[in-house]
Amino acid sequence: MNSKSEKRLPSSVEVHMPICFECYKDGIQTELKYQKSTSTLMSVNEFYDEGGVLHHHDPNVHSVYYKCDKGHELILLEKPVCGVCGWPDD
Numbered sequence: 001m002n003s004k005s006e007k008r009l010p011s012s013v014e015v016h017m018p019i020c021f022e023c024y025k026d027g028i029q030t031e032l033k034y035q036k037s038t039s040t041l042m043s044v045n046e047f048y049d050e051g052g053v054l055h056h057h058d059p060n061v062h063s064v065y066y067k068c069d070k071g072h073e074l075i076l077l078e079k080p081v082c083g084v085c086g087w088p089d090d
C-alpha cells in the first residue's frame, strides 16, 4: 500500500509566491497573482492574561483570492493564530 494523501510541492517552489495547482498538473508553473481578501465579520477578542500578556484571538476566517494568467482561481483560507497561546489550536 503506497497511498499519498498529502499534496506537496517540490521544495524549490515552496518559498515563492503560490503557483497554480491546475497549471502545475499540466506541467507548467504559473504564478498566482493576489486579487483580494475578505474576512468574516466577527469581533476580535483581545485581552491580557494573568501575566499581563496581550492575547489577540481573531475568530475570523480570511479568504485570500488568487488568479493565474490562465484564469484559474484559488482561494486560500487563513485562520489567525494567537502568537501567545496558540489559540485556537492550543
Ligand SMILES: [Zn+2]
Pocket: 020, 021, 022, 023, 024, 030, 068, 069, 070, 071, 072
Ligand atoms: Zn492556472
Ligand SMILES: [Zn+2]
Pocket: 055, 056, 057, 082, 083, 084, 085, 086, 087
Ligand atoms: Zn491567546
